[in-house]
Amino acid sequence: VCLCEGLGNMTLFDKAQALKFPKLVEINFDHCSDLEELPGSICSLTSLERLSVTNCHLIQKLPDDLGRLRSLRLLRLSACPSLSMLPPSICRLQQLKFLDISLCMSLKDLPMEFDQLPKLKMLDMNECSGLKMLPKALAKLRSLKRVICDEHTEQQWLAIKASAMPNLTVDVVQERFNLDWLDD
Template identity: 30%
Template sequence: MKNLRVLDLTSCVDLLVTPKFSGCKNLAILILERCSQLVEVDHSIGDLKCLISLNLKFCTELSMLPVEMGHLTALKELLMDGTKVEEIPISIGQFKQLEGPIATLPDSVGELIRLNHLSVRDCHRIRKLPNSIGNIGISLVELDVSGTGVSKFPNSIKYLQKLKVLRMDSCFFKEFPPDIGELTSLEEIHASWCRSLEGGIPSEIGKLHNLRILRLRHSTISSIPMEIHQLSNLQTLDLLHCDMIKELPRLPSSIRELHVDDELKSSEIWILDNLRLQRLSTSKLPAMIKLSNLQTRRLLHCNTIKEVPKLPSGMMDLRVGDELKSSKIWNLHDLRLELLSTFIIQEEIQLSDPDLVDYFAAP
């Protein structure tokens, strides 16, 4: 069995102790999922230097892992959902990705100097991250603490200079990370369903010039800073059901996807000159929308919009879905269209410009 690469013992319900692994040192994938009576993993597992993935999901009686697991230098994936394991060995030093109901992360996480993705998603018992996490700032690209009990990041998070993706959905954070501006490589922030958040996003977010996605859906964040206009690469802003936010500052022209509630209808939030929206989640664009320089509007995927105000005369490209058929929404005085993807003409449409009338009259 020395050449065995995959061992799948899924649903071996009578298995109490794993077999010894000394004879299959080339094993890369070990699956013990749903071995519901398993109570012990043999210590020889430490001999599996080629093991990449260990699946212990739903081994409901398993409560401890052997310390020898720290010798699994090639391990990239450890799946422990549905087990009783609450603590991983302090010798974790070489693990690449962690998922499962772990209660504590040891300080030795800081020794993972080659770690690029750390996920403790849905590990509900985890309450905090070790301060040593800052030691892996030279390599960590993605950090996912979604669905955990974490309520505050350690001060050392500011040292994660390579971090591109931060996922903190459904957590108990009481404030947005105050040092967020130090994470200048960030491209995505996911903080939806954070119902304990108080206050606004710190102005330092304006330093995140690489940020492309900011999702805060269903969070209790109360305000967005004016500095958001400095995020020249921001493409997606999701604020649906952020009920504490009453108004927005000027938004960057780079935004392509905007999700807001109908309540955010203040004229101040619609300063969208030169914006090329592709997706907009709201049912109505306010009549005072400021789009004087907008030449292209794409509403192809904005399925919730039922009304559109008077459009700017400089618009050259109008693309809408068939749902926008009401004659009352189309006020197209002096509008010149060179390219029309979809347009439903109604009897009462206002087409005062002669060139526009000729355009629609042409065969």
């Protein structure tokens, strides 16, 4: 679903429709300008491996039962600036390897049980300026190999790396857009 209009809360996507796609492995919602939340019925798609919700500026929440997506390996929630929280059930995504929450400026915290993601290898949390403190449980993510962050959480990640995860790569993204050249 790309550049979609008129989806609102997607009430038309009910559980019966979700059951029509039992082998669906990927869904992309990109630039859905009026999408405020994903329907809970999407959690019935247990074969789903990749869920991408990007540039959906009004989306405020994810389904509480997101953890039912037991096959999910990739969850991309990039550029959803109104997304204020991740449901605690996200920590039940046992197959999750890649999580992208970059440009989700309204996220205030991560679920405390983040250490229950045994296969998470990469976390992109660049420009999550609302995140002030990282949960201590992140230091228990033994499978985590790479974190992409910015200066807001850089020191916390470097402390985690130094104390518990010496093989972790912490990539700090510097300022994305430098318009100083306009002054010349």
